[in-house]
Amino acid sequence: MGGEPNEARVVAAVPKGLLVAGQWGDAGDGGTFDVVDPSTAEVLCAVADATPDDGQRALDAAAGAQKEFAATAPRARADMLMAAFDLLHERIDDLALLMTLEMGKPLAEAKGEIAYAAEFFRHFAEEAVRIEGGYQTAPAGGARFLITKQPVGPALLITPWNFPMAMGTRKLGPAIAAGCTSIIKPAAQTPLSMLALGEILREAGVPDGVVNVLPTSRPGELTEPLLRSGVIRKLSFTGSTAVGRVLLEQSAEKVLRTSMELGGNAGFVVFEDADIDEAVAGALAAKMRNTGEACTAANRLFVQRSIIGEFGERLAKAMSELPVGRGVEEGVRVGPLIDETAREKVQTLVDDAVAGGARVLTGGTAPDGPGYFYPPTVLTDVPVSARMGSEEIFGPVAPLTPFDTEDEVVAEVNDTEYGLVNYVFTNDLRRGLRVAEALESGMVGLNQGVVSNPAAPFGGVKASGRGREGGRTGIEEFLETKYVGIAM
Numbered sequence: 001m002g003g004e005p006n007e008a009r010v011v012a013a014v015p016k017g018l019l020v021a022g023q024w025g026d027a028g029d030g031g032t033f034d035v036v037d038p039s040t041a042e043v044l045c046a047v048a049d050a051t052p053d054d055g056q057r058a059l060d061a062a063a064g065a066q067k068e069f070a071a072t073a074p075r076a077r078a079d080m081l082m083a084a085f086d087l088l089h090e091r092i093d094d095l096a097l098l099m100t101l102e103m104g105k106p107l108a109e110a111k112g113e114i115a116y117a118a119e120f121f122r123h124f125a126e127e128a129v130r131i132e133g134g135y136q137t138a139p140a141g142g143a144r145f146l147i148t149k150q151p152v153g154p155a156l157l158i159t160p161w162n163f164p165m166a167m168g169t170r171k172l173g174p175a176i177a178a179g180c181t182s183i184i185k186p187a188a189q190t191p192l193s194m195l196a197l198g199e200i201l202r203e204a205g206v207p208d209g210v211v212n213v214l215p216t217s218r219p220g221e222l223t224e225p226l227l228r229s230g231v232i233r234k235l236s237f238t239g240s241t242a243v244g245r246v247l248l249e250q251s252a253e254k255v256l257r258t259s260m261e262l263g264g265n266a267g268f269v270v271f272e273d274a275d276i277d278e279a280v281a282g283a284l285a286a287k288m289r290n291t292g293e294a295c296t297a298a299n300r301l302f303v304q305r306s307i308i309g310e311f312g313e314r315l316a317k318a319m320s321e322l323p324v325g326r327g328v329e330e331g332v333r334v335g336p337l338i339d340e341t342a343r344e345k346v347q348t349l350v351d352d353a354v355a356g357g358a359r360v361l362t363g364g365t366a367p368d369g370p371g372y373f374y375p376p377t378v379l380t381d382v383p384v385s386a387r388m389g390s391e392e393i394f395g396p397v398a399p400l401t402p403f404d405t406e407d408e409v410v411a412e413v414n415d416t417e418y419g420l421v422n423y424v425f426t427n428d429l430r431r432g433l434r435v436a437e438a439l440e441s442g443m444v445g446l447n448q449g450v451v452s453n454p455a456a457p458f459g460g461v462k463a464s465g466r467g468r469e470g471g472r473t474g475i476e477e478f479l480e481t482k483y484v485g486i487a488m
């Protein structure tokens, strides 16, 4: 692996068109848009730019395939997912390189994401054959209740750029398992991974029209008519809370089922009784995974006052030692941010915290040169009023704030509109469980810095969204419950 010929080869190999009704083709108006490598700011290639008319074609294809697909044997749908699982693993090196080129994350992390993405297919292949119903006697006797599950219908799936493959399989896995057809719109900055996945699903035997892939540079123009069409019955969205709110409003017209995986503002709490090695390792994982560009990234680190000095020093040392560079280079642990806007936002938030009294322990200034790099940064004594206390940093910056008591820190962590995930480090079991229960978030990492797992229910409360992906319940998001009342 490695070397530019390989890079050119994987980019050349990926389809650049729209996948509609099982066929790759150009956009209706022939339009394209560029995909850029964030580590060089150079154009990798151009891909077809779907228009609203292309959206209508995909809608017709998804609607046309729905009835037959809903009637396929669950085992057949499971087999398609397992075939795709195998293909993802067979091609993991090329797919990881492609992802690193379009998104920037280091190759090892990209490989980890492909394996994680494939796991959603295996998990939902296993769920496809376990869709259960019920049969019971009415409490008053006599009548019987027959309860069964049916696919909700054609779904619109919209994914972000930060996990270009896994956010797709996390939706497509349960959609296919449940028997729903779909239109998937990847983020404009990272369409290549999804285009590669579209081809894999075709090769895995997914019937024509069941999965339609539409990259576009004008997302709202494409998706709003789909949501208002009355044909799409389900929206599954992963992205920012701001866009999520707009899509929820649009989905209200036809009262669509919605799953919304939105922004986060994770608290990371270290009590003085924690194992400090574990806490530093956990902070490194929770902060630096995906260069901090994750909804689950530790955004606010609260450290008990007696240990904040030692914790800050050790975290700053560990972060400053992480090699920064192009993700394709051997040993690199921190890639570039996605674009200049993202980098400027990170710098603005750091400058704001410093102006408010924060001290820089490491990093803090963007380097010169090509690519959108930002150094791993640790700030301490960050005031809770700093902008980064309420806004997603989405970059490799760890802001530390001291706290004194358990009650105080729980109140501070909960003082945000978000509620996706929080992390707690303590060796006191009772305290750990007490705090985990008191935190207002869909997920809590107790003495661990990563919670994502395809077999666990992922999702948030408050402005972080609604619905859960993965786990036993992930497939329910794509199923309707039907009850048949039977007179006896």
Ligand code: NAP
Residues within 6 Å of the ligand: 158, 159, 160, 161, 162, 163, 167, 185, 186, 187, 188, 189, 216, 217, 218, 219, 220, 221, 223, 224, 238, 239, 240, 241, 243, 244, 246, 247, 260, 261, 262, 263, 264, 294, 295, 296, 392, 420, 460, 464, 465
């Ligand atoms: P974003 O701007 O909300 O974009 C997400 C997706 O929505 C992209 O495909 C985007 O297309 C599309 N989009 C944007 N405006 C739209 C519109 N008006 N109508 C329809 N679609 C529209 O978010 P992002 O910056 O890509 O991703 C980062 C955000 O995602 C963060 O807030 C992060 O916390 C969140 N996230 C959440 C989870 C979770 O599971 N909770 C996981 C990962 C990320 P374009 O690419 O063309 O803009």
